[in-house]
Amino acid sequence: MNKSILLAAIVAVGLAACGKTETPAPAPAPAPKVEAPKVDAAVDAAKATVDAAKDTAAKTADAVKDGGAQAADAAKDAAAKTVDAAKDAAAKTAEVAKDAKAAVAPAPAKEAPKK
Numbered sequence: 001m002n003k004s005i006l007l008a009a010i011v012a013v014g015l016a017a018c019g020k021t022e023t024p025a026p027a028p029a030p031a032p033k034v035e036a037p038k039v040d041a042a043v044d045a046a047k048a049t050v051d052a053a054k055d056t057a058a059k060t061a062d063a064v065k066d067g068g069a070q071a072a073d074a075a076k077d078a079a080a081k082t083v084d085a086a087k088d089a090a091a092k093t094a095e096v097a098k099d100a101k102a103a104v105a106p107a108p109a110k111e112a113p114k115k
Contacts, residue, residue, distance in 0.1 A: 003106035042096045045089035 056078030063074030 042089075042093040045092040049082075049085045049089040056082050077083055 012089050060078050
């Protein structure tokens with residue numbers, strides 16, 4: 001009787017070892033590479049602001065040479081132009097930053113399939 005129990009245990013272990021095994025779920029596909037957008041527009045806007053500031057500084061210096069009243073008017077105009085150029089550059093920089101943020105945003109995670 002002991003031999004039959006031993007034989008039955010060996011057969012049971014053999015069947016369990018040869019049974020169907022679960023295969024692991026395939027790995028999810030890697031996320032596509034997202035290239036960061038170039039910030040040439042922001043650089044160009046900053047350069048334009050610097051150039052506008054240089055021009056207005058030169059015009060202000062020339063106006064000071066010409067006279068006090070003209071200098072005050074030229075300074076007002078130059079300051080207004082500088083402010084406008086700075087606002088334009090800031091707006092362009094904000095747009096480029098938004099575009100960069102949108103391009104680099106991660107894709108929403110997908111749920112694992114249920115078995």
